[in-house]
Amino acid sequence: MFSMQPIGYVRSPFRVTREIPKGLGAKHDAEGVLEILPEFAEGLADIEGFSHLYVIWGFHRAEGFDLTATPPADGGRPHGVFATRSPRRPNPIGLTTVELLGRDGASLRVKGVDMLDGTPILDIKPYLSSIPAEQLRRGWLAEAEVRSRTASAPGPASE
Amino acid sequence: MFSMQPIGYVRSPFRVTREIPKGLGAKHDAEGVLEILPEFAEGLADIEGFSHLYVIWGFHRAEGFDLTATPPADGGRPHGVFATRSPRRPNPIGLTTVELLGRDGASLRVKGVDMLDGTPILDIKPYLSSIPAEQLRRGWLAEAEVRSRTASAPGPASE
Numbered sequence: 240m241f242s243m244q245p246i247g248y249v250r251s252p253f254r255v256t257r258e259i260p261k262g263l264g265a266k267h268d269a270e271g272v273l274e275i276l277p278e279f280a281e282g283l284a285d286i287e288g289f290s291h292l293y294v295i296w297g298f299h300r301a302e303g304f305d306l307t308a309t310p311p312a313d314g315g316r317p318h319g320v321f322a323t324r325s326p327r328r329p330n331p332i333g334l335t336t337v338e339l340l341g342r343d344g345a346s347l348r349v350k351g352v353d354m355l356d357g358t359p360i361l362d363i364k365p366y367l368s369s370i371p372a373e374q375l376r377r378g379w380l381a382e383a384e385v386r387s388r389t390a391s392a393p394g395p396a397s398e
Numbered sequence: 399m400f401s402m403q404p405i406g407y408v409r410s411p412f413r414v415t416r417e418i419p420k421g422l423g424a425k426h427d428a429e430g431v432l433e434i435l436p437e438f439a440e441g442l443a444d445i446e447g448f449s450h451l452y453v454i455w456g457f458h459r460a461e462g463f464d465l466t467a468t469p470p471a472d473g474g475r476p477h478g479v480f481a482t483r484s485p486r487r488p489n490p491i492g493l494t495t496v497e498l499l500g501r502d503g504a505s506l507r508v509k510g511v512d513m514l515d516g517t518p519i520l521d522i523k524p525y526l527s528s529i530p531a532e533q534l535r536r537g538w539l540a541e542a543e544v545r546s547r548t549a550s551a552p553g554p555a556s557e
Contacts, residue, residue: 241402241456241520243489275480279488281465284478288537291529295454295491297400306440319443321434321522329438330402330520332454334493336529361400361489363480367536369528370450370495377526378447 245359246282247275247345249296251352256300259353262311270340271352273360280345283363287342291366292349297359298331313383322378333358336366404518405441406434406504408455410511415459418512421470429499430511432519439504442522446501450525451508456518457490472542481537492517495525 250272253259260266273294275283286292308325309315320328337349347363409431412418419425432453434442445451467484468474479487496508506522 241490241518243400243402243491246488279465279480282479282481282488284466284476284481285538286478286481288535288541289481290533290535293493295489295493306438307443317443319445320441321438322443322445322448322524324523328521329405329441330454331400332402332491332521334452334454334523336527359400362487362491364483364493365481365537365539366529366534367539368495369531369534370525372528374449375525375528376447376449378524379444380524380526382447 243297243361245276245297245361246279247273247360249352249354249356249358249360250274251354251356251358253355256355259355267351267353269352270348270350271354273347273349273363275345275347275360277345283342283345283347286347286363286365287339289339289365292337292339292347293364293366294335294337294360295362295364296333296335296354297361298326298328298333299357299359300355301326301328301331303327304329304331313379316379318379332361402456402520404435404456404520405438405522406432406519408511408513408515408517408519409433410513410515410517412514415514418514426510426512428511429507429509430513432506432508432522434504434506434519436504442501442504442506445506445522445524446498448498448524451496451498451506452523452525453494453496453519454521454523455492455494455513456520457485457487457492458516458518459514460485460487460490462486463488472538475538477538491520
């Protein structure tokens with residue numbers, strides 16, 4: 240058993256879950272601030288050298304979990320929760336990659352937030368590597384994208 | 399305060415910390431198994447469609463934390479803990495991207511483990527996106543790589 244406590248809180252434009260862009264083609268370019276608590280600020284030294292960060296945070300509004308999720312990106316089709324980003328997980332941990340725009344003391348201005356305002360931050364790590372696009376398979380999400388394009392096409396696909 | 403419990407455990411070739419490749423140019427191609435507990439196995443449905451996964455895990459051997467870390471990759475130079483992957487973090491959370499090689503029931507065979515054998519797994523998520531290499535800045539780590547190349551060059555750099 241691990242006990243985790245917030246190292247800070249997210250300031251985000253999203254006050255309720257439905258305001259957060261979701262589903263296929265959702266743009267995650269909202270700007271926000273990671274406000275780190277004064278007692279942890281020393282841990283931010285040299286972070287401004289990194290263009291992107293991992294933010295690990297807590298789904299503080301989620302209660303309980305389901306092993307099967309029905310993500311909006313796939314029109315309600317069921318998938319195992321570990322193959323989705325559903326908030327109702329056995330451990331309510333969220334993970335977001337953000338772009339670091341700047342630092343003001345213990346506040347990090349970032350782009351790409353998809354958390355609610357007030358979300359507790361558990362950890363920050365430098366983002367270091369990328370998987371080349373040609374080596375990446377994206378499972379049911381890629382299939383959902385194909386279905387979505389086919390459904391919205393007015394006639395035969397011309398691609 | 400969040401309480402987290404393991405959803406499974408890592409089987410890895412590494413029994414002690416010093417066996418894990420670290421520092422500049424360390425190769426993370428070790429294979430291992432993510433053994434998910436039977437009561438969470440249903441949450442793995444459809445995961446085999448993804449080539450890469452995020453594994454969020456607990457540093458179960460770490461005790462306490464430091465706000466300043468001295469990563470081996472940078473010859474003992476100090477950096478804020480949130481600008482490093484040091485295990486001695488305010489919340490002992492580890493994050494590893496692995497390649498999914500195959501699935502046998504509730505066991506996922508993966509490549510790229512850098513955890514100790516027996517490490518508790520807290521969450522698994524699909525890896526979906528990459529930051530293009532040309533948009534990525536890697537802070538002190540990039541500087542350490544330059545220093546390392548310069549130090550090991552026998553004469554003028556010939557690229």
